[in-house]
Amino acid sequence: MKDGLKQRLVAQARAEGFDACRLCRPWDVRHVPERLAAFLARGYHGQMGWLEERSQWRGAPEVLWPQARTVIMLGESYTPECDPLAGLEQKTSGNISVYARNRDYHDTVKKRLKRLARWLIDAAGGEVKVFVDTAPVPEKPLGQAAGLGWQGKHTNLVSRELGSWFFLGSVFTTLDIETDPAEVDHCGSCRACLDICPTKAFPAPYQLDARRCISYLTIEHKGPVAEELRPGLGNRIYGCDDCLAVCPWNKFAVAAREVKYHARADLVVPKLADLAGLDDAAFRERFSGSPIKRIGRDRFLRNVLYAIGNSGEGALCHVAQAHCEDADAAVADAARWAVLRLRRDANGLE
Structure with missing residues (x-):
């Protein structure tokens, strides 16, 4: 060497x-x-x-x-x-x-x-x-x-x-280069990441059940999401940062040097009504170069409709209604679920 x-x-x-x-x-x-x-x-x-x-x-x-x-x-x-959890309060985005x-x-x-x-x-x-x-x-x-x-x-x-x-x-x-010592666990008694998970995706510390993880459900999972998990998605339409965001070790995080990692203005809490109106061509254009593009318009729209259903905003009911007969079965199912949920909210029903 x-x-x-x-x-x-x-x-x-x-x-x-x-x-x-x-x-x-x-x-x-x-x-x-x-x-x-x-x-x-x-x-x-x-x-x-x-x-x-x-x-x-x-x-x-x-x-x-x-x-x-x-x-x-x-x-x-x-x-x-900025705080990645702040957008969770903007229910119509x-x-x-x-x-x-x-x-x-x-x-x-x-x-x-x-x-x-x-x-x-x-x-x-x-x-x-x-x-x-x-x-x-x-x-x-x-x-x-x-x-x-x-x-x-x-x-x-x-x-x-x-x-x-x-x-x-x-x-x-193939080169034999000097290595570094392994890192040890510094989590201690903290369980902030476990407790914040909206869908309870951690059966135990250091264990993840991806089937309940919002990142998995909104990105990898094909077809309808189980109804009991949909409310936990909130307005998360692509991925989830909750367990990362609450980690106390983030006080030592360094700012991203690469400008390509700085958020695009149109991807910070975009309006759900606008996203629901994207056809396939518009979806591809808006998310060109973005990892979001790989899940396709149908899966993305499914996620948007779940968020609409969770918004509590009756004015979005007609937006969901427009997709109730969508050619994609998961999209149509999500739209019908959103309409029903919004109507129940409007009537004060559980």
Whole structure:
């Protein structure tokens, strides 16, 4: 290994825009296969069949690429400029997860990873592979093994330097580079993230039942959402930040340096009536370059209609009524549910 490679690597990562850089071995997450197997056995993954299909890779990174000797874990802040929970009080508007209020972070982070990987090859040789949330890589366990943060009681990674608001990326390399000590759990007795969840998606600390998670329900879940869970969605139309937002470690969060992570004005509490009026072409145009685009107009409209039903605003009843015969069964079901709920609210019925 060339002298000072790790120090130069960390400096280069900073220069590329990353806020944290730590290293571990691919085999430093021996506990993952057992935990993943238990998660899958309980059915907590819901419709995310890809978690089960590639579990042998997701549970053991050394199987994914046996030649790899070092994993470089990178963190990049996307800390919001305002309180992400404030929009939940504006019932006639939609609340979008902070990470999705501008460009798709996958594209931005991956470009940085590729530049860093090319620099590493030029500096020391070896082979590399880059990953950012689109391959069967256990990024959060690897992040803890590298000392980037620890998996909190909400199962997300928390950092003493970055709080909860940061994206993860990784560079696997055949080079043998000095690693960092793993991070330990600093949650203590706090359970703020568990208690705030509107749909009670945490059966126990450090366990997530995705089938009840609003992020899963509004993004990954296809078809109608179970009726008993719909009120808990509130006006969240894409993702949910509640468990992240209440973490006390966010007092150490650093501001997002990348302007592409700053919220677009039209994606901060947009009016539900306006969103419900988008046809497929208008939906694609409005969310071009956004991660929201990948769920499609129908699933997005389903979410908007649930929010309309939860708004308590009778004036939105006609907006929902217009979709009661939609060609998509889940949209039509959501529209009818919204109309019925708003009428019940207007009549003072439970």
